[in-house]
Amino acid sequence: MDLEESRDLFWIASILYGTGLACGFAFVWKSSKKASALASLLLIIAGFVAHTKGLALRGELVKGCPLGNGMERIQFILWSLVLGYLIIRLLFRLNLLGSFSAGLACLGGMTSLAFPSLDTPYWEKEGYDGIFSNHWVELHASVAIFSYGIFGLLAIVSSMYLLQRKSLQTKRAGAVARLLPSIQQLETAGSRLLLIGSVFLTCSIVVGALDWSRAPDALSATKVGLTIGLWLAYCILWLLHFSKRLFGQKFAKVCIVLFFIAICSLGFVRSSPATVAESSLTPTNDAS
Template sequence: MFEIYMTRLHEFTVVLYALCVLLYFVDFLTSNRKANRIAFWLLAFVWGLQTIFLFLYMLKTGRFPVLTIFEGLYFYAWVLISLSLAINRLLRVDFIVFFTNVLGFMIMAIHTFAPIQYESHVMAQQLISELLLIHITVAILSYGAFSLSFVFSLLYLIQYDLLKRKKWGTRLKRLADLSKLDKMSFVLNLIGVPMLIISLILGTTWAYIKVPDMIWYDPKVIGSFIVLAIYSIYLYLKVGKGLTGNKLALWNLASFLVVLINFFLFGKLSSFHFWYS
């Protein structure tokens, strides 16, 4: 029973860590100090939980936990979080903190869901199944964000066309102004991209544990990384180049078509994803 409680607490820590990475991503792109502060305190809470786990494990084993690969992974993740907290607090180098915690999250996910560390075979298999469930759920949530972003971009183009043709009427009044539609489309993609990154990290972790000989050039795998690339380009065009208006909206619409292709067509062509589903 104690093992089950500890496992659930580890999973909760991973969820908090994922939320922390998402907020650091928002701050990375938009220089949002509020997101940075919330991410910092979430990270501090994760560090506190990890430190407690580390201390309890040392009491249980009577030694410093670095003698096995999985003990080493946990200590490595703890070191990364400790260093990123120190950097954030002392040096204020926020971008290093973000990328460090993406790596730390990957290490933490591998440690938490790796089956070899659990004595119970049933518990190990349950954890693997839960990892797959979280991977799929987060991926679908990111696709939901991309879908709503698509709708806002579509409304942007409709509103722009009505204004250009001077079609004043009820429909024009019921649509939000162009700047709001553009902002909402961007915010949803800003949420969707880090969620997709987290999903791909968890999916890669699951494949590493469960299917070590997985075909990495599988259409679904390649398609998912293409989706990540095109939406990352969208964010770069918006934040880095300051692009707005029709061109960005059209890019967003085209990006969502790739999402649909990946979800429906590549899903059918993929022997790997078809197999585990």
């Protein structure tokens, strides 16, 4: 393992997240619960540090926020998810949220690294001079991807809600269900995460609009349509939830489905042919 190589650091982060997941669930069954919970938190923090360094090294390599291919975007989303968890933990505590977050970060990270086609070396192309055409585009892309990380955390909280609800309905609370937060805590956390993610995505849309208005031909209709459509979907979801017209199990399921759609949409976001023809910076404006 080379600690100056971004991919190796991503592997280390994924392994640490996976170990943190194992320690977190050991917290459920072992008598030394405090020690298991502390070990899980420390492993997640260590994984986050390795993850951060890996993204920083890749950023130096590509001369910008590393969002130029599928692997980089997935890694940035997972980094945002873990960062969101660490911040939320300071505000209010939700049992096992760290374990579920670490599990998704481990699975997603290893999956993105296992497929070389997701990590195409676009920075090696002739004439490459940076991933983004300007700082506004970079800010738009990074904030948008960060909001996806928050929505990923929302999907995790929603999954925990469904597990807790099922255990209450069947009246068969297993070891995991007994340690899950209450239905009320999970619904409150979900509401806050939805609002935070929607605010970040809105900021991304506003910043992106400033650049789009100056160069409307630089982006494909597919990219604009997917971005606006996803933003509208989350805003409508927040309005319905705020007005108490959508809540509980249905709200949780919609949150999970929307996050899945957001991740899938990354594969359809591409720069328009005109942009590619005018510039050799193929990955420019490739993330949103």
